[in-house]
Amino acid sequence: MQSLFEILMLLLNVVWFFIIAHVIMSWLINFQVLNTQQQLVAQIWYMLNRILEPIYGPVRRVLPQLGGIDLAPLAVLLIVAILRIVLVNNYALFI
Secondary structure (H helix, E strand, C coil), rough: CHHHHHHHHHHHHHHHHHHHHHHHHHHHHHCCCCCCCHHHCCCCHHHHHHHHHHHHHHHHHHCCCCEEEECHHHHHHHHHHHHHHHHCCHHHHHH
């Protein structure tokens, strides 16, 4: 059961990393530091969007519209952090 705990923590860490990378990349694209006309940038951006859109979609439906501000990544980061805390505090159940 400890391996299940470690797999869950690994998945949450990977999601955390992808969200942070997506947010930073979106800022760099919006400030025109990165150009999506470059093939590598476009492929990474497409991959991150394909991975994270199924996670962001349900969260965006619940959150209110705030114009150009997207709070879905922040909400998902909070959910991931809460899940990590819950898993660590209930670690004894996995032993």
